[in-house]
Amino acid sequence: MSRAPRSAAARRSWGEDDSGCTILHVDMDAFFVSVELLDRPELRGKPVIVGGETRGVVAAASYEARRFGIHSAMPSARARMLCPELIALPGRHARYGEVSREVMSVLGEVTPELEQVSIDEAFLDVAGALRRLGSPTTIARGIRREIRTRVGVPASVGVAGTKHVAKLASTHAKPDGLLLVPLAATVEFLRSLPVGALWGVGEKSGEVLERHGIDTVAELADTPLPTLHRILGVAAGQRLHELAWGHDPRPVRRTREEKSIGTESTFARDITDRAELERVLLRQAHACAVRLRAARVLTGRVAIKVRHADFTTLSRSHTLTAPTDLAHDVYVAARDLLAEVPIPAAGIRLLGVRAERLTDGGEGVQPTLDEDPHLALAERAMDGVRARFGSRVLQPASLLDRDRRSTTASRSSDIS
Known part of the structure; x- marks a missing residue:
């Protein structure tokens, strides 16, 4: 239950009022595969995975490969059974790091309020860039355009009022899209999702919630707090309840200072x-x-x-x-x-x-x-x-x- 499916409701437009939605989550689409296709354009449109050439697990899969049910962390032998025509490429982490730095350089030109959370994703707080670059959605469109033009890989962007919702929005914008969740639509957006979409709901906690008949964010939000405390513990129950109602006080923190x-x-x-x-x-x-x-x-x-x-x-x-x-x-x-x-x-x-x-x-x-x-x-x-x-x-x-x-x-x- 930790991997939340995308519902049709979550993919639809949630409005155009982006006032107050200064948090952006930029997520590169099938990043390892995208970098490989950048260097090997003849493979575009084909089912491609990175990793698992002879054994091991899939590190990343193209969207063509995903149509066969292939996903990351799947054993490569299983992936080949699902798609005999699968093309497996060895990982090149130095190259992925190189492209990641190019992407982060583009983001750094937008605002110094940049928090890189992995090789292929980052949060931005663009409140200080609005006067210079325009509205949050205008900035998001510009980011996607610049990454595509200057780096050559696709990116999806979520725009929202909090980090949690912005990350969910970028997930539902994939592939190669943009999704704004206005402040007024935040709760409605969240209620359309399975409970596994909430940050902090892993496999074990998801099973616990399922046993108590809680399958959606809406059901969790409507569950009395004392019940959630009893089911999940006070800290976890309180946190998930707040997330279900769109409350997430975490600020965008600048990427930690480099020591080496x-x-x-x-x-x-x-x-x-x-x-x-x-x-x-x-x-x-x-x-x-x-x-x-x-x-x-x-x-x-x-x-x-x-x-x-x-x-x-x-x-x-x-x-x-x-x-x-x-x-x-x-x-x-x-x-x-x-x-x-x-x-x-x-x-x-x-x-x-x-x-x-x-x-x-x-x-x-x-x-x-x-x-x-x-x-x-x-x-x-x-x-x-x-x-x-x-x-x-x-x-x-x-x-x-x-x-x-x-x-x-x-x-x-x-x-x-």
């Missing part, structure tokens, strides 16, 4: 060639530096993570002479750290770079006496080109040919 920024790559084959590992470090250093500059922070320490074929894992770090946001500096420090690590005959299965000891970079970087100012100008110019034409259009020349033949499967680590 990093990325790591797990290789499809173990690597023994040091030059190849250094090329991986170069790519990772640029990925870290782009995120440092986007967050307007500097790193004072660079660390690397090395995992051997036998899963032995080593970490090394180096404190820089001056904070930086340049890939050149991150790469040199990481390369020197790697030079101190022996490469076993069986090879390396994972390599990562992390920028630590972050400080505010808002006032710029104090150059050292031997620093080449052209490096900073070049990297910032690359940022501008990538922002306008896409992150894959420009990269170091030493990586261009090899990236097309890359055999690595990378995943980008989360900010921590």
Whole structure:
């Protein structure tokens, strides 16, 4: 019961009065698959899943695959039984992180009141942007247009007066849609939903409610509070009752301050060639530096993570002479750290770079006496080109040919 179906009533228009509805929930549609189709447009319109190529579970499914009953977390063997023509692609988490950052960059241009809750969704409070950008629904339409134009993937947006209702609205706007729930229609909208739609109703609590004949939000809202307290406990019963009546005091909280920024790559084959590992470090250093500059922070320490074929894992770090946001500096420090690590005959299965000891970079970087100012100008110019034409259009020349033949499967680590 935690996965709420979308009723016809929930999908219909709830009015056009968006006054007071300053909370937006932006949710990317079938995000992992959308990114894969961005890079492989020949697969559009076909049943595609990410994950479970040979075993395991489905991580994401295209809407064409969903028509066969396939969904995320389904065993891949079951998915293939439902659709023999299914196309399964391996996950590329570094690429998904890259596109996610492009999407969040678009959202960050709307308002700093941005709360990223996962790789493919975020809340915005646009109250401070109304005078500059127009009404909440105008802003929502602009967000969808900008993400589609600049990033190339679809997004659904829910507009409401609270985070809870905005998230429900974006769910019912899918795929690739927009749904406004006016303040005056909030309770009516909620009452049209199954009780499993409420935040906090999981499998166990859903079964408890079902045993007591509570299947819809309307039935829960009409249940006396003492009864809910007895069934679910005081805290849970009170919270669900308030949500059922549209009360959700949670504010949009800005994404937590970054303590470190990093990325790591797990290789499809173990690597023994040091030059190849250094090329991986170069790519990772640029990925870290782009995120440092986007967050307007500097790193004072660079660390690397090395995992051997036998899963032995080593970490090394180096404190820089001056904070930086340049890939050149991150790469040199990481390369020197790697030079101190022996490469076993069986090879390396994972390599990562992390920028630590972050400080505010808002006032710029104090150059050292031997620093080449052209490096900073070049990297910032690359940022501008990538922002306008896409992150894959420009990269170091030493990586261009090899990236097309890359055999690595990378995943980008989360900010921590």
